Amino acid sequence: MLTFDQIKGQDTVIAQLRRSVLEKRIGHALLFAGPPGVGKGTTAQVLAAALNCLQPWEGNPCGQCASCRLMISGNHPNLYRLLPGERSIKIEQIRQLQQTLSYKRWGSGYKVAILEGAEALTLSAANSMLKILEEPPSATCFILVTDNVSALLPTIVSRCQKLLFHQLSQSVLQELLREHGLEPERAELLARLSGGSMARALALAGDEAFWEDRRLAREYCRLLEEGDLWESLELAALLEKRHNPGQILDFMEIWLRDLLVWQLCPSARLLINCDCVEEIANGRYCPANLQKALAELHLTRRRLHQNANKRLALEVMALKLSRELPAAKEVTG
Ligand SMILES: [Zn+2]
Numbered sequence: 137m138l139t140f141d142q143i144k145g146q147d148t149v150i151a152q153l154r155r156s157v158l159e160k161r162i163g164h165a166l167l168f169a170g171p172p173g174v175g176k177g178t179t180a181q182v183l184a185a186a187l188n189c190l191q192p193w194e195g196n197p198c199g200q201c202a203s204c205r206l207m208i209s210g211n212h213p214n215l216y217r218l219l220p221g222e223r224s225i226k227i228e229q230i231r232q233l234q235q236t237l238s239y240k241r242w243g244s245g246y247k248v249a250i251l252e253g254a255e256a257l258t259l260s261a262a263n264s265m266l267k268i269l270e271e272p273p274s275a276t277c278f279i280l281v282t283d284n285v286s287a288l289l290p291t292i293v294s295r296c297q298k299l300l301f302h303q304l305s306q307s308v309l310q311e312l313l314r315e316h317g318l319e320p321e322r323a324e325l326l327a328r329l330s331g332g333s334m335a336r337a338l339a340l341a342g343d344e345a346f347w348e349d350r351r352l353a354r355e356y357c358r359l360l361e362e363g364d365l366w367e368s369l370e371l372a373a374l375l376e377k378r379h380n381p382g383q384i385l386d387f388m389e390i391w392l393r394d395l396l397v398w399q400l401c402p403s404a405r406l407l408i409n410c411d412c413v414e415e416i417a418n419g420r421y422c423p424a425n426l427q428k429a430l431a432e433l434h435l436t437r438r439r440l441h442q443n444a445n446k447r448l449a450l451e452v453m454a455l456k457l458s459r460e461l462p463a464a465k466e467v468t469g
Pocket residue numbers: 188189190191192197198199200201202203204
């Protein structure tokens with residue numbers, strides 16, 4: 137069974153929760169907010185186990201007692217987990233939760249209701265939840281988990297004790313990925329590419345399309361550097377056919393970002409594409425032109441996001457980059 141000790145990279149929140157368990161002073165409504173995949177859901181489950189454990193040590197659940205065994209089996213009568221069904225949490229689910237919470241609790245611990253994806257509460261469900269929070273049942277702890285606080289009713293947010301989770305640092309993420317059995321080089325690369333989210337890093341590890349998009353992005357950047365207009369237009373057509381052109385643009389942006397970083401401060405530690413240091417170090421580019429190319433990529437991504445004509449947006453980008461990138465490269469003559 138996981139303990140607070142094993143949750144990495146969220147020291148402030150964990151210290152606070154551990155203290156609450158030790159002092160047996162837990163708020164009736166907690167809001168776990170922060171980016172996806174950084175340990176909010178796991179922490180909620182550890183807290184639920186700790187609040188019910190019969191022989192906790194240093195605020196951690198023991199993993200051995202009758203309560204912990206029930207937690208491990210997923211059948212603890214004091215634990216309720218509510219997940220969005222069909223992308224929303226409906227009022228019927230909240231009513232059902234309220235009904236279930238009215239039953240007698242098991243042992244002397246806390247009933248813990250975890251609402252994962254709390255931003256998915258419909259308006260009526262949120263109002264119903266608000267009523268519960270205004271008159272909370274005794275010995276009950278609600279944990280609302282969200283990666284989008286601004287989508288929650290402000291009245292709900294104000295009734296909760298807010299605990300902020302942060303992006304995982306690169307070193308923490310790298311360590312966690314290695315513990316998951318990833319090769320050190322791949323763990324390092326994924327830690328840099330996944331924006332501080334363990335869930336994203338793990339999802340990407342086995343996602344072949346992701347690695348293929350990354351390979352293509354580098355190929356496209358090299359092709360655009362040659363400045364051939366005809367080839368650039370063909371490239372736009374190829375990009376349009378890909379399942380997720382936005383992801384290729386992301387990778388192109390990361391690639392150009394690395395080229396730019398190297399021109400300004402040549403340190404491998406600062407690169408995201410840490411497996412391509414040699415190739416990046418061999419290039420000489422004009423930073424101003426790289427910045428223009430990056431701005432163009434950024435603009436194209438926004439256009440795609442706003443549902444502009446995809447083909448047209450990609451063609452305009454390809455044409456502009458086929459001018460900016462050779463200009464950036466020509467700086468050394
Ligand atoms: Zn226990």
